[in-house]
Amino acid sequence: MNQPVAETKKTLIWALLAAFLFGLSTPLAKPLTQIVPPLWLAGFFYAGSLLGTIPGFLLRLQMGPRSTGEFFSLGKLSRRETLSLATSILIGGGLAPLFLIVGLTHFPASRGSLLMNGEAIFTVLIAHFLFREQMTGKLLIGVSLGSLGCGIVSLQDTGSELNGAFLFLLAAFLWALDSNILRFLTGINPLVLTVWKGLGSAAILLPLAGILEPVPHSPKIILMSLGVGALGYGLSLVFFLRSIRILGVSRTGAWFGFSPFLGAVLSILFLGDPVTPNLLTAAGILLVAILFLQDFALPGKGTHQRMGRSP
Numbered sequence: 031m032n033q034p035v036a037e038t039k040k041t042l043i044w045a046l047l048a049a050f051l052f053g054l055s056t057p058l059a060k061p062l063t064q065i066v067p068p069l070w071l072a073g074f075f076y077a078g079s080l081l082g083t084i085p086g087f088l089l090r091l092q093m094g095p096r097s098t099g100e101f102f103s104l105g106k107l108s109r110r111e112t113l114s115l116a117t118s119i120l121i122g123g124g125l126a127p128l129f130l131i132v133g134l135t136h137f138p139a140s141r142g143s144l145l146m147n148g149e150a151i152f153t154v155l156i157a158h159f160l161f162r163e164q165m166t167g168k169l170l171i172g173v174s175l176g177s178l179g180c181g182i183v184s185l186q187d188t189g190s191e192l193n194g195a196f197l198f199l200l201a202a203f204l205w206a207l208d209s210n211i212l213r214f215l216t217g218i219n220p221l222v223l224t225v226w227k228g229l230g231s232a233a234i235l236l237p238l239a240g241i242l243e244p245v246p247h248s249p250k251i252i253l254m255s256l257g258v259g260a261l262g263y264g265l266s267l268v269f270f271l272r273s274i275r276i277l278g279v280s281r282t283g284a285w286f287g288f289s290p291f292l293g294a295v296l297s298i299l300f301l302g303d304p305v306t307p308n309l310l311t312a313a314g315i316l317l318v319a320i321l322f323l324q325d326f327a328l329p330g331k332g333t334h335q336r337m338g339r340s341p
Contacts (some may be wrong), residue, residue, distance in 0.1 A: 041249030041276035045285035050271035053143065055262025056130075057297040058141040062258065063131055065241035066253055072127040073235030077264050078256035079228035086221045103322040104218055104227060114214040115226065127263070128202040131245030137194030138301035142185050143293030145165025147316045149193015150286055150323060151176040152206030161210060163278065172322030179316035182308060209282070212274060221272035224264060288320060 062071055105114070134142055148239075151173050157163040184195035215223055246252055273282040294313065297303045 041075060042285060044269045044273040045282045046288070048266045048282075049286045049289035050292060051266035051269070052263075052286070053292035054296065055258055055266070056134070056143045056146070056290075056293040056300055057139050058258045059131065059260070060134050060297065060301055062251070062255055064126075065248075066246050066255060067136075067239065068128055068131045069235055069239035069243050070113075070246055071131050071255055072124070073232050073239050074252060074255035075127055075259035076123050076228045076231035076235065078259025079264035079267065080225060081256060081260035082266070083221050083228075083268060085265075086268055090221070096187070102222065102226045104222060104226065111214055111217075113317065114211050115223075116230075118211050118215070119202045119227055119230035119234070120209050122211075123227050124234045126201045126204035126208065128235070129133060129197045129204070133197030135194070137198065138303045139297035139301055140294040141183050141309060141312075142194070142198045143290045143297055144309070144313060144316055145180055145194055145195060146290040146293065147176055147320065148180050148199050148202035148204050149182070149206050149209075150320065152203045153209050153286075154323065156206055156210045157278075167324045170318045171228045175315055175321035175322065179312045179319055180290070180316065182312040192244050209270075209274070212271065212279075214276050217327050221270045222276075224267045224270060227267065228259075228264065231331075291317065291320075 059071070059075075066074070104115075130142075137145075154163075154165075154169060154173060158165045180199065184199070212223075270282060270286065273285075277285075291313065294303075294309075298305055
């Protein structure tokens with residue numbers, strides 16, 4: 031096995047860890063949406079994401095003496111990189127989690143988790159149409175089946191739940207757009223980028239929350255919210271950024287598509303969400319769709335381009 035393929039397979043671990051942690055965050059967030067106002071909760075998640083970078087920084091410190099400023103230095107950014115970072119903070123760190131949280135207040139977490147398969151579908155479509163990444167026949171089948179599965183999940187009910195489904199899909203689209211924007215920032219160390227994204231997102235969301243929403247007063251609930259952010263928005267993003275350096279955006283997005291199934295299973299087990307025939311049908315279709323998308327995610331398939339400088 032040559033070194034590039036071996037390195038690519040090793041990097042699949044980063045993509046799967048990112049998927050696991052983000053999938054875990056949805057059922058963990060559902061009970062909090064009933065207690066914490068949306069802007070505060072989204073702000074806490076991204077403030078908590080800073081805690082998710084601590085293990086990485088501790089490992090770097092063990093490798094040798096480093097200045098504190100190195101952990102926060104973005105280096106000299108080009109105009110495109112600066113704009114990309116600002117856009118990523120706004121849509122991926124501000125709007126997308128807010129739509130997801132509001133959606134959770136109107137929609138069961140199990141079905142909402144399955145709708146997050148839309149992120150993998152949108153990621154691949156944006157990568158193809160805007161950034162000319164290769165589209166294969168199997169990939170097209172995966173996108174088509176995924177769209178069908180998301181449609182079945184969305185249209186089971188009407189009224190507020192349908193509005194909740196729309197918010198989940200909107201969040202999925204914005205995170206997919208964010209994933210593609212991050213291709214322009216792969217030269218930045220993932221830990222440093224995660225810190226700046228957490229700082230920027232919290233700086234937007236928490237002041238708005240202080241103006242528009244009542245302040246949560248429970249330290250326990252605040253700590254729980256920060257913990258969910260550390261896992262699902264901190265460590266998960268670090269692993270995701272490491273993955274797209276080697277696999278590319280489309281392949282990482284395809285592997286990331288397994289996270290919604292974990293979220294759905296955990297929601298059924300621990301939140302008591304009902305298991306309906308429509309849910310099982312949609313989950314089956316979406317699983318087949320994600321398996322088709324893996325054809326694009328495997329080493330040696332499609333266009334393989336290393337982006338940015340190596341870690």
